[in-house]
Amino acid sequence: MExxxxxxxxxxxxxxxxxxxxxxxxxxxxxLPARLTRQLEGRKITGVNRRGKYLRFDLDNGDTLVLHLxxxxxxxxxxxxxxxxxxxxxxxxxxxxxxxQLIFRDSRxxxxxxxxxxxxxxxxxxxxxxEPLERSFNTAKLSALMKGRARPIKPALMDQHLIxxxxxxxxxxxxxxxxxxxxxxxxxxxxxxxxxxxxxxxxTLRRAIRLEGSSIDSYRDTRGNxxxxxxxxRVHRRAGEPCPRCGKTIEKIKVGGRGTYLCPxxxxxx
DNA sequence: CAAAGAACCTGGCGGC
DNA sequence: TGCCGCCAGGTTCTTT
Numbered sequence: 001m002e003x004x005x006x007x008x009x010x011x012x013x014x015x016x017x018x019x020x021x022x023x024x025x026x027x028x029x030x031x032l033p034a035r036l037t038r039q040l041e042g043r044k045i046t047g048v049n050r051r052g053k054y055l056r057f058d059l060d061n062g063d064t065l066v067l068h069l070x071x072x073x074x075x076x077x078x079x080x081x082x083x084x085x086x087x088x089x090x091x092x093x094x095x096x097x098x099x100x101q102l103i104f105r106d107s108r109x110x111x112x113x114x115x116x117x118x119x120x121x122x123x124x125x126x127x128x129x130x131e132p133l134e135r136s137f138n139t140a141k142l143s144a145l146m147k148g149r150a151r152p153i154k155p156a157l158m159d160q161h162l163i164x165x166x167x168x169x170x171x172x173x174x175x176x177x178x179x180x181x182x183x184x185x186x187x188x189x190x191x192x193x194x195x196x197x198x199x200x201x202x203x204t205l206r207r208a209i210r211l212e213g214s215s216i217d218s219y220r221d222t223r224g225n226x227x228x229x230x231x232x233x234r235v236h237r238r239a240g241e242p243c244p245r246c247g248k249t250i251e252k253i254k255v256g257g258r259g260t261y262l263c264p265x266x267x268x269x270x
Numbered sequence: 271c272a273a274a275g276a277a278c279c280t281g282g283c284g285g286c
Numbered sequence: 287t288g289c290c291g292c293c294a295g296g297t298t299c300t301t302t
Contacts, residue, residue, distance in 0.1 A: 026279085053296075070296050072280080089280090108280050110296065151273055160297080167295055217282090219295065257275070259293075277299075283292085 001053050001165075003213045004075055007222040008102075009048040011077055012057070016044045016097040024091040027104070027113050039063060039115045040094070052128055052164030062118045070110035072218045078103045107218065129162040132201050137163075139195040146186040146194070153189055154182035155256030157201070166201065169214050169229075172236040172261050174200040181267040182255045188270070207232070235261040 020040045022033035044060040055075070057065040069075060078086050078101050092104035092113055104111060116124055130137050130145070145162050146153070157163060157171045166174070175182050177200035180193055189197065213219055213227030216237065220226060230237075234244050239252035243263035253260050 068296080071294065073295095106280095108278090108294085110279065112297090149272080155273085158296090169295065214295070216295065256273090258296095272302105274302080275300085278297090280294100282294090285290090285292105286288105 001050050001055055001069070002209050003221050003227065004069075005048050005050045005055060008055075008075075008077070011100070011222070012045050012096060012102065013047055014044065015100075017041055017094055018097050019095040021093040021095075022091075022113075023093065024106075024109060026109050027091045027106070027111060029112075031114060036113060036115055040065060045096075051125055052131070052160055053167065064116045064121060066112075066114050066116055066124075067104065068112045069104075069106070070108070070112070072108040073104060073106040073111035074218060074220050075102065075104050075222060076220065076224055077101070077222050127161060129160055129164045132163050132165060133205055137198070137202070139191070139198045142198045142201075143189075143191060143194045146189060149186040151186055152183045152255050153180060153186045153197075154260060155258075156186040158256070158258075163201075165205070168258050168260075169216075169233070169236050170201075170204050170208065173234060174204040176235045176261075176263060176267060177204060179266055179268060181269045182260050182262055183253075184269060235263060237261065 017040050020037045022028060022037060025033050028036045045057050046060050047058040049056045049058065053068060055067045059065060067075065079099065080101060082103070086103060089105040089107045090103060091106050091111065094102040104113065130141060146156055149156055154171050154175060157166050158168065174197065178193060178196040180189060180197060208214060208229040211227060211229040211232065212221055214229040215226035216230055235250050238250045239261060241250050243250055243266055246263065246265050248263055248265040250261055251264050
C-alpha cells in the first residue's frame with residue numbers, strides 16, 4: 001500500500017474528481033453506491049495518505065475517501081480507452097480532470113471503498129494499532145503490546161488493532177529474521193528477542209517498500225508492474241527449500257488459521 | 271476482554 | 287475434460 005501511495009500522490013494531488021462509476025455495489029457495502037458517487041463528484045483531491053493497509057485520499061471539503069485492496073485488489077492509473085486486461089474484474093472507476101482514471105479491479109471482491117466525514121474520522125482510525133515504521137515504534141512499545149498475551153506471536157503481530165500494516169508475508173519474514181518461532185506465546189518472547197523483532201519488522205517492511213511490494217499472484221503497482229520483494233523471500237512460500245541461513249528444510253504449518261513458513265532450526269520455540 | 275473459528279468471494283491448482 | 291477439495295496478500299462477525 002505504501003508503494004501505491006507513493007506512486008499516486010504526485011499523480012492525483014490537485015486533481016478534481018469528474019465522475020465516479022461503481023460497477024460492483026459490493027465495494028461500497030454497507031453504504032449505497034449513489035452515496036459515494038454523490039459525495040465524491042466535483043471534489044478535489046488534496047493529498048494521498050496511508051494508515052496500515054488503508055489508503056486515504058484527502059478531499060478539499062474535509063472528507064476522506066478510503067480504499068482497502070484486501071487480498072486481490074488492484075488499483076491502477078489508466079488512460080481510456082481501457083484495455084481488455086484493465087476491464088477484467090473492474091469494480092470502480094474514478095475519472096479525474098486530467099483525463100486519467102483511477103481504476104479498482106478485484107477478482108475476489110473483498111476490497112472496499114468508503115467515505116469518512118471529519119466527524120467519523122477519529123473513531124475510525126483510533127481503533128487501529130501502532131504504525132511500525134514510525135520512529136516511536138520501538139522495543140518497549142512492542143513488548144508492552146505483547147505483555148501477558150497467551151496467543152502465538154504471529155497472529156498477535158498481524159492483529160491490526162495492536163500494530164497496523166503487518167500481513168501474512170511480512171509476519172513470516174520478520175519472525176524468521178528475528179529467529180522466533182511463530183507459535184511462541186506472545187507474552188513469552190524475551191526482551192532481547194523483542195529488540196530483534198522490532199528491528200526485523202522495520203527492516204522487512206522497509207525492504208519490501210524499496211522493492212515495491214510483493215507480487216505472488218495478482219498484486220500490481222499503479223502502473224501495472226509487479227513488485228520484487230517476493231524474489232527475496234527467505235521463508236514465505238518456500239516450504240521444502242533449504243533455509244538460507246542454516247540449510248535445514250523450510251516447513252509450512254498453520255498458525256492462527258494462516259499458512260505459515262518457518263525454519264525449524266533457526267526459529268526458537270522457547 | 272482475549273482468542274479462536276467461520277464467513278465473506280472468486281479463481282487456480284492438484285488429485286482422481 | 288470434469289468435478290472436488292483445498293488454498294490464497296485480509297477483515298469482521300460470532301462464539302467460547
